[in-house]
Amino acid sequence: MNRRKFINGIMGIGGLGTLGAAVYPVLEYLVPPESAEPNVSSLKIGKFSDFEMNSSKIVKFGRIPVIVVKDEKGMMHALAATCTHLDCIVQYRKDAKQIYCACHNGVYDIKGRNLSGPPPKPLEQYAVKIIDDEIIIKSQKS
Amino acid sequence: MKQKKIFQFIIAACFIIFNTSAAQNFDDLKEDDNCVSCHSDMEIMPEGFLPDNIHMQKGLSCSGCHGGDPATDDMEISMSEDNGFIGVPDRADIPGMCGKCHSNIEFMRTFRPQIQTDQVSQYFTSMHGIKLKEGDENVAECASCHTAHSILPAKDPRSTIYPVNIPETCNKCHGDQELMSNYNIEATQYKEYSKSVHGIALLENKDAGAPACNDCHGNHGAMPPEITSISHVCGTCHVNNMNLFESSDMAKGFSQLDYHACEQCHGYHNIQEPGDFMIGDNEESVCTDCHFEDDEGMQVAVSIKNILTDFVSVYDTAEAKLHTVQVKGMNDLEIEYLLKEARQKLIESRTAIHSFDPAKVKEISKAGVELTQKAIKDADSEMDEYYTRREGFIFASVALLVFGIAIFLRIRLISKDKG
Numbered sequence A: 001m002n003r004r005k006f007i008n009g010i011m012g013i014g015g016l017g018t019l020g021a022a023v024y025p026v027l028e029y030l031v032p033p034e035s036a037e038p039n040v041s042s043l044k045i046g047k048f049s050d051f052e053m054n055s056s057k058i059v060k061f062g063r064i065p066v067i068v069v070k071d072e073k074g075m076m077h078a079l080a081a082t083c084t085h086l087d088c089i090v091q092y093r094k095d096a097k098q099i100y101c102a103c104h105n106g107v108y109d110i111k112g113r114n115l116s117g118p119p120p121k122p123l124e125q126y127a128v129k130i131i132d133d134e135i136i137i138k139s140q141k142s
Numbered sequence B: 001m002k003q004k005k006i007f008q009f010i011i012a013a014c015f016i017i018f019n020t021s022a023a024q025n026f027d028d029l030k031e032d033d034n035c036v037s038c039h040s041d042m043e044i045m046p047e048g049f050l051p052d053n054i055h056m057q058k059g060l061s062c063s064g065c066h067g068g069d070p071a072t073d074d075m076e077i078s079m080s081e082d083n084g085f086i087g088v089p090d091r092a093d094i095p096g097m098c099g100k101c102h103s104n105i106e107f108m109r110t111f112r113p114q115i116q117t118d119q120v121s122q123y124f125t126s127m128h129g130i131k132l133k134e135g136d137e138n139v140a141e142c143a144s145c146h147t148a149h150s151i152l153p154a155k156d157p158r159s160t161i162y163p164v165n166i167p168e169t170c171n172k173c174h175g176d177q178e179l180m181s182n183y184n185i186e187a188t189q190y191k192e193y194s195k196s197v198h199g200i201a202l203l204e205n206k207d208a209g210a211p212a213c214n215d216c217h218g219n220h221g222a223m224p225p226e227i228t229s230i231s232h233v234c235g236t237c238h239v240n241n242m243n244l245f246e247s248s249d250m251a252k253g254f255s256q257l258d259y260h261a262c263e264q265c266h267g268y269h270n271i272q273e274p275g276d277f278m279i280g281d282n283e284e285s286v287c288t289d290c291h292f293e294d295d296e297g298m299q300v301a302v303s304i305k306n307i308l309t310d311f312v313s314v315y316d317t318a319e320a321k322l323h324t325v326q327v328k329g330m331n332d333l334e335i336e337y338l339l340k341e342a343r344q345k346l347i348e349s350r351t352a353i354h355s356f357d358p359a360k361v362k363e364i365s366k367a368g369v370e371l372t373q374k375a376i377k378d379a380d381s382e383m384d385e386y387y388t389r390r391e392g393f394i395f396a397s398v399a400l401l402v403f404g405i406a407i408f409l410r411i412r413l414i415s416k417d418k419g
Helices: A003-030 B002-021 B026-032 B034-041 B062-066 B091-102 B119-123 B127-133 B142-146 B163-174 B177-181 B189-194 B197-204 B213-217 B227-235 B239-246 B249-256 B261-266 B296-327 B333-355 B358-418
Strands: A042-047 A055-061 A064-070 A076-080 A091-093 A098-101 A106-108 A114-116 A125-131 A134-139
Touching (some): A042 A055, A064 A134, A064 B333, B026 B034, B034 B062, B091 B142, B163 B177, B163 B213, B189 B197, B227 B261, B239 B249, B249 B261, B296 B333
Antiparallel strands (some): A055 A064, A064 A076, A076 A125, A091 A098, A098 A106, A106 A114
């Protein structure tokens, strides 16, 4: 192999590598890996008509668990599901129609106001909108 | 008869003063109220007097409690028996004196419609009230806890009955060894409580939701909880623990042996933060107080301990991996969320110990372990991604360098050929 061929070979290998290094990020951008959005400001959580009356579900709103409740009148409520006392995840009690924390029996009403037990402040509220039967929850922080 | 007249006068004075001078502050009172003006001019106001105490705020001045006529500056007249002056009340009379207003719902609701008016009747069911009725004037009455001249609402952080201040208030008497020895009570409660998980939460972390003395013993009806009511007292906050315990076989055994439910394992004033070390056959385990090696109860304890140890081990691994992911600046969103859910399962598993049923503990911890393992898998995947990116960066740099050198050599070769 003469010098010219050797340099051409290296140039080919280098060129291919450079091309690969340029193409790979483009492909990664076009086909992103499955991962949730870290900072969400609104979230679709399902059909209003599929949500049972007097029931709840906990959804992932970015990093924050949010408890969504459909009360017995069909009104939707969305609140941060982390107890303001010691960060346990709260639950909805169908019988009492209240939200409670199993860790230290903290009780909140359906609007997130702390009613009894150790929680020092209310649960953060999220706005709920129904658009074309789709439930959308939205952070009220600007 | 005379006493009745005095109390009627106090009530009348309360009404007059509350209605006519509700808006007056202390400075106004100095001008209008001869008790306040003389005593402050002569600098003989009572010790600890707080000008903005709740009674002064609402216009209730000295004569509201002590009687007398504040309208005249003639001491002979203003502090005469005819004007209902009682001076410093006997301690035994204080609950009745406060109760003249505070037990009168029609009067009290004019200030706060939801106010309680059963304090005095509750007080006389308490050990303090019972003893006071028996003639013991060393026990606490209203002013012992609320103070006499600096009474503030419980929500005011300066108040002696503000949650964070309550242990200190009780300790004024209950920390007095000499006084307590008269009742065969130890004076170490505050010392023990302040080192407990509840005491640290309340006194150090200022968590006003943490229980103070009154949350377990009651306020005006303060009494030591009976054996049968202990789990109910603790269960007001630790409701799931109570429900699980009460429906367990252990509760039946405790009842037969007259054991004190929660207190038997956790203690009372000196309750420490519970941990997995409390269960099993290890030295610190509370199970070993009653159970012996290889008896059925100990086997259950060891079995539960193993379930928890396995869960904690995998959870700790996941937390360490989450930390690495965060330090490397990779996406920790899903992992953090999964671990939040897993942590909840860990709390629930630990609560389920109170069922003394390994199957129940296993069922909850299994769900937690699955969440934790998923978090570990995600963390590993993030770290793989991190190393792929790093290796990719090295590859791209080398490729660019090689390409650059090759171009340089090629240009030089072309120049040589031309030359």
